[in-house]
Amino acid sequence: MKPPRFAYERATSVQAALQRLASHGPDIKLLAGGQSLMPMLNFRLLRPLLLLDINHLAELQQLQLLDDGTLRLGALLRHQQVLKAPQVQQHWPVMAAALAQIGHLAIRNRGTLGGSLSHADPAAEWPLLALLLQARLHLASAEGSRCIEAAEFITGAMSTALQPQELLTAVDFPALASGHGWGFAEHARRSGDFAIAAAGVLLWAEAGRITQVRIAVGGGVEGACRVPGAEAALLGCPLGMRPEDAVLQRVLDALRASVQPNVDLHASAALRAQIMAAMLRQALLAAWARLPGTGGTDQRSGSHA
Ligand SMILES: Cc1cc2nc3c(=O)[nH]c(=O)nc-3n(C[C@H](O)[C@H](O)[C@H](O)COP(=O)(O)OP(=O)(O)OC[C@H]3O[C@@H](n4cnc5c(N)ncnc54)[C@H](O)[C@@H]3O)c2cc1C
Structure with missing residues (x-):
């Protein structure tokens, strides 16, 4: 099947995306890797008026090791980028092992951390990892930002605490005590x-x-x-x-x-x-x-x- 008619817009900054979400939240779907969204559109399970493409937002693509050892991953990082990161291979081997199981290479090269967590498929690897590694998720809206625990964010199958006007910007994975x-x-x-x-x-x-x-x-x-x-x-x-x-x-x-x-x-x-x-x-x-x-x-x- 073909998707229903929708408008397409490329977000030029996180702030611009948040303004768009503030004014039209329920009518918008954010487009990240499109690996879950596009099939849902093709099956006409969703009928957004606008697809807001966040793929060019460099602010969402950072991978940082913070001073306290926390790994901060931008929401737009692809599964394969995270899997191959030396910091992940060295300090979060369980993450690398789980991410290697996501789909095939083509899926891992497109699909994103933020897309997977926001979609919250109960069989996906990222929600399981977020709970296991006690991740904290950064959610932004035009009104401000909040940070919540993975256990609060994931509310069920395909169900999260994300509000229509919010964007998941980054996920923190606290350092794991050594010797685990x-x-x-x-x-x-x-x-x-x-x-x-x-x-x-x-x-x-x-x-x-x-x-x-x-x-x-x-x-x-x-x-x-x-x-x-x-x-x-x-x-x-x-x-x-x-x-x-x-x-x-x-x-x-x-x-x-x-x-x-x-x-x-x-x-x-x-x-x-x-x-x-x-x-x-x-x-x-x-x-x-x-x-x-x-x-x-x-x-x-x-x-x-
Ligand atoms: C053939 C196939 C096999 C797959 N196998 C697996 C597998 O084994 N394991 C697995 O975990 N996944 C699998 N996937 C899914 C894949 O990992 C997707 O990449 C992932 O589920 C969604 O990420 P995405 O970046 O493509 O998001 P999209 O499809 O672009 O978006 C998904 C949803 O999240 C929302 N969204 C995206 N980014 C944000 C954000 N930053 N903030 C707020 N909302 C956002 C979108 O609006 C949309 O509602 C598979 C997919 C395919 C097509």
């Missing part, structure tokens, strides 16, 4: 497809026990989410034991108790629950193996389903 173990695993029917299920895990340990845990899952759920019950099950676990012996079953039980997978064309709820548990198991074992003191693999090497 990380794992990311996802399963899709074919390489490049959206995930049927995905899981990310971060672990920290002190004096031979797990002291901090973050677990996020996505793909075929009502929205990417953290799994507090599974995180709690891991706290205090001794590193001397194999996770399979120590705690794995309790973690997977907590996942099943708190996350209800969706049914769709790709998987029944029961199958998806099984795949999600398998992904969490795989990500957890990888994170455990990368913790200093477990005699595991190199901190930076990846693990994918």
Whole structure:
């Protein structure tokens, strides 16, 4: 199908874009990579009067490492630009591993961080990463700006706290305390497809026990989410034991108790629950193996389903 008729305008600055959004917010769709927006227009799921193209706004394309170690990513950075950034490869290997799973190279070269988070597909990698890495999102409007936690921003499947007059300008990823173990695993029917299920895990340990845990899952759920019950099950676990012996079953039980997978064309709820548990198991074992003191693999090497 062809898209409905719309006007096209290229934004010349962030301020100009915000003024346009202030006067015509609900009638406007911002055009970033167009990888989700254009299919939605072609299917006539959206009928904006104006597409406001933000692709030429250099202010939204900065990648900065701030003095406190925070990684600040402009909303218009492409998935592939972030994935290849040396700072990301070195300090946020879980991010690099997850971004490598987005679609194909052509999609990663066009699609943007801001577009993915604003679209909030529950099977997309960025929402899961934003929750796992406790990202903070910068939202601007003609009236001012605000900064909110990823957990507040993502309100469900394809649903966010973004207002029609707002533009997502940048996302902050706080520095990760050193010595963490990380794992990311996802399963899709074919390489490049959206995930049927995905899981990310971060672990920290002190004096031979797990002291901090973050677990996020996505793909075929009502929205990417953290799994507090599974995180709690891991706290205090001794590193001397194999996770399979120590705690794995309790973690997977907590996942099943708190996350209800969706049914769709790709998987029944029961199958998806099984795949999600398998992904969490795989990500957890990888994170455990990368913790200093477990005699595991190199901190930076990846693990994918
Ligand atoms: C074949 C195919 C396979 C794909 N596979 C995957 C996959 O495996 N994993 C995955 O995560 N994604 C996948 N995608 C989606 C892709 O990652 C998109 O890039 C992403 O979902 C949207 O980003 P975009 O920059 O293209 O945004 P657009 O399509 O331009 O915009 C999406 C929405 O966000 C809004 N928006 C964009 N930027 C901003 C901003 N800065 N502030 C406020 N609102 C904004 C737009 O108005 C629109 O409503 C796939 C896409 C295709 C076509």
